[in-house]
Amino acid sequence: MAVSREDVRKIAILARLELSEEDTERMTRDMNDILAYVEKLNEVDTENVSPHSFLEGKKTPLMPDEVVRFGNLEAALKNSPRSEGRFFIVPKVIE
């Protein structure tokens, strides 16, 4: 077993998800099935192999550091569940 139910609860917090006990049970089983399968990769010798297969011969394209106005604040705010003026409203963050 790669992950326990407790591990799954912790991962859910990291993933900003909330799983019921039943879903946690199911998720634990599913994740272990998948992780057991991907163990296969340990059969491959990857000594000295670069993880960047895409980058050979390429440079990251850069954009000029210029401000471009989106120009439609109303549209950008329209989809928010709660907004006021130019702001998105969220619940208080408790410290």
Add this chain to the structure above:
Amino acid sequence: MSDLRSLSGVELAGKIAAGRVSSRETCEVFLSAIEKDDHNCLISVRRAEALAEADNVDKMRAQGASLPPYAGLPLVIKDNMVVRGEQPTSCASKILKNFKSPYDAHVVEKLKEARMIILGKTNMDEFAMGSSSENSAFGPVRGPVDPERVAGGSSGGSATAVALGLAPMALGSDTGGSIRQPAAFCGVVGLKPTYGRVSRYGLVAYGSSLDQIGPLAGTVEDAAALLGIIAGHDKRESTSADVPVPDYLGALDGEIKGLRVGLPREYFPDSLDSRVRERVMDQVACLEDLGAEIMEVSLPHTEYAIAAYYIIATAEASANLARFDGVRYGHRSSVSGELLEMYRRSRSEGFGREVKRRIMLGTYVLSAGYYDAYYLKAQKVRTLITRDFTRALEKADVLVTPTTPTVSWKLGSFEDNPVQMYLQDIFTVTVNLTGVPAVSVPAGQVDGLPVGVQIIGRHFDEAAILKTARKLEREVNR
């Protein structure tokens, strides 16, 4: 006018351009077919907007304006590409059910420049995560040949719409096979371009190093035409390739004689259904008759592709879906609580089971202590898979394989067995991992269900796979 639906996109565009049928009449025929259809291919239809755009094209034509060649031709696009306006872009998810995009995707801008008419957004697996189009918050897509079977996924709505003549062509997206596999299951043509060929700006991201938008159509010519419209550099998208777009239509009838066709032995295992093998080998025999040189090649790391893919794709998905937090757009839970609770509840209420599974897996493989063992390892194996392809595509010009190991399965078959479902992607994921282009073309049937043959090419050599596909379409009886 139902014979309009039996024409190819190119033929129909020609009729519209010649003034023999109006764009409005054309769109109405397809909209009517969409309304009557019960395969659940479309999530939303933009009837009023489409007809207004069609009217505008007709008016411009009547005034003698010079119009692009496909002006007034309708199509449908997968609901993970944003279209500005009143129709939502939902990604088949509850979390984006009412999301109205303030901007158009790059491909949508290209379609609008071409004056093509988007009739609606097609159904899909939620956030493109799936191989069956069953994981939709709006119900599964029903397969076009047997409605009790899956349409394939995640572009099942697009593939089924084309197969049923609800639109002459469609756009889909492909991260692990999501254009090619539904094309194979539905008996249509589906092409995944080279990574970087088509801009991903406005495509809701699933696996950023894997995703590509591509055409689905009834003919290779239509797929080539649509590819030509959407391909090209986009400054806004940092992975968009600054490589000129060749004339795909012009290259379609290129010479096959002397073409070196590689058959990767790992894609024809003993376990492959012998009837699927036969359908594919019929295609190969046809190419040989036309003068192609057939050879066996090897892609030795194929057996590790699914494992590498599901680590990389889920890792990237967990990062890409972190933005859905109920703050700026999408579903926010109405259950009160402080910020962290809001995030957790909104996301849990909004995402379906498969999406949650992939987010969880992705979060785990990227987490401290596991990143090296999983994500980094998978990326190294990816390099080895890429080297396999580079070597094989030095010996051969194109590779030919089955698109899928089986034909379409019954709805609900993999309900509780995600790994079994993932294994069905074995012939398609390597193409995304390596970024090469590939097309699936119909290759007959097994048990009355469509089978696809996949043609894979070198980076940016869509012309070679299209000309090969075209020959198969023309020469083999289906």
